[in-house]
Amino acid sequence: MAVSYRGDRFLTIDGAAPPVWSPFSGFWRTRDGWIRTHGNYPHHARALLSGLGLQPDADADHVRTALASLASGEGVAAITASGGLAVPVLRERPEDDRALRATPLLDIARLSPAYSVERRTSATAEQPLRGFRVLDLTRVIAGPVCTRTLALFGADVLRIDPPDLPEPEWQHFDTGHGKRSAVLDARSSQFRDLLETADAVVLGYRPAALDRLGLGPDELAHRYPGLVVAQLSAWGTDQPERAGFDSLVQAESGIALVESPDGHTPGVLPAQALDHSAGYLLAAAVTTLLQRRTREGGTWRVRTSLRRVAAELLGMPRADDPAPEEAFDPSPHLTHFTVGGRDVVTARPALAGTDFAPPRRWGRDQPVW
Template identity: 70%
Template sequence: MNAGRHLLSRVWTELGADPRLIRDVHAASIPVPLPSRLSTGDLAWASVAAVVCAAQGDAATLDPHRIAAAYRSDRFLTIDGTAPPVWSPFSGFWRTVDGWVRTHGNYAHHAAGLRSALLLDTTAGADQVRDALAVRPSSVAVAAITAAGGLAVPVLLEDPDVDAMLRSRPLLDVRRIDSPTAPPRRAAASTGRPLDGIRVLDLTRVIAGPVCTRTLAVLGADVLRIDPPHLPEPGWQHFDTGHGKRTALLDARSAHMHDLLSAADVVVLGYRPDALDRLGLAPGDLTERYPGLLVARLSAWGAEHPRRAGFDSLVQAESGIAWIESPDGDRPGALPAQALDHSAGYLLAAAVITLIRRRAEEGGSWQVQTSLRRVAAELLGMPRRPEPAAEVPFDPAHHVAHFDVAGQTLVTAAPAIPGFDFAAPRPWGEDQPRW
């Protein structure tokens, strides 16, 4: 059985979904063109196919080139004809005395933590960071950067035992909680788009969570994204994944958050588990307080590491993916897309769609969670090839969408899901926090 088809079958079993919906699904006639040594294309195909089967019951029309474009959406994004700077100069691989580290400094506070840990002033640039890291052992550098509020991990070789242990657990961990007093919740629409009428509260940021909620929005859900007022989002980042959502600013401790949660059908969480615990937004707290709610949570490292922040690039580096994808055996490499993020987002969206249906049939409250590290373990257990396939050229004009957003001309990747079109993103934070 093809690796992508095998993964789709296992995900379907974990979700308790109707097996008839994937009975006639076959793998793509051509591979998804995401060249790598690992089975990145198969992972991408299975993740998107799970959404399509959950929503429509037919993955036969999936376009491998369109999936690849969606996974590489940051490469297609332009604002007024210009590609925005996707990576900060403080995000990347750096040599140390005994190896390599990977840092993430796209957010200003993480870049500040990096400089502070390396005893650099606030005007220091990438060259000074390079020089400072070059004289430090990896473990010392990572510990100092983490303690100062920055983000860094060592670039490690894979550990097959750790990955096997992670794969022994569900990729999508689904739990039903009895809620005999739960008020009626909306079911998916029987006509129109599959999620018409479903309210989704989006408490996520940075690719994986926003991809999940963007997918729910294109399928008809009323998605309201809430961000904390003190943590600005880069405008380009929201434009890349904000399609079809309203977006507002609200302190999670506000009493108004209760009004939003009590009227939501689904809440999607994407912040560190310990931060959610402090705010009373842990899945268990939410399903206890709001019976019948469906709570979908993703994190970088999993619930067993509640205090660790992270991003796709950091998980690739620490899990061993960076060395497997090394271009020359001397320097670490990366997957051809932020595939852990995108796959986690699509898989979680497939779970939400399926569990909305199961909730209507079985009642109760529902929780589902996954992590980028768990997705990485899945990828590391799939077949490999000695060298990446060659890049496959294709015309991007057939795989992008065009919008006007507040007077700005925006070009983004088109939906990976056939038969649906994105609505334009809204300017970040400019809507009211209400349904």
């Protein structure tokens, strides 16, 4: 499980570790504190530089200088106004976390009365989702971990990405196991045809952006009765326009300062634990709801957020003096693939006795079941 949660640290392509973090992703000192930015995607990096009034060829030193003269709120406002991603590094707020923990970790609802569906499955004890079709509309880590797990359980998972937003190769190799991957406009009739015969759809984009495309859970339930809809967001549906990633939620929720090495400088968890926890939780819920739908029918929705997972983590017991990390041999927990002529090494599944099918090349499959 530990290696799976830290899979990006063990990933190699042709024997080399890929550059996981952009120089524009990280903690930056401001005039009155710290902020955290995320610039791994080129369009987010461009927006960050534009928001700070920097040239497109500016480097990390230019960003550091620009932010050092600004208050944290000013820096965050400037970057986000240009479409970039930045949050203040804050201390934890126990009252907020208690309020979040009073809400379900997995918010499950039945969106329509019993609706029988054709039984298309050929499930086995080892592959309980064999025969189910899952449309994967997610990116980065949490959503892809969910759908990678559904594929491990035998589901036919088809990942769809928009034509104008390519995925870094390494990122898809890390979480693309067992899925097919295609590029398709979500406004096309071909995309609607996929939804017509899908059993489940996993959503990982901003709630407001999905609503504008007619892909919110309520709209999907109305148009495609019998569907299981899993929705993941960074901040929750009460902040529908807000984009985010694990690292940003760690920073704003207080985790970064809990992990501080000195009480002042932000730190990080030893894994993208919010992403992986959310992904596995959603996979368990989708598996359960698909089986429940087979027995009872109905249209179902489950949702969670990275922020809700962070509140759960912040409510758990903590060690006053954590034990230092011990060295270990990860090789028994790694698996090797050849993908498009590339030698790819990734973490093995967290579930003992199971093995991933190889990841495929991103965007190279046809958008059909």
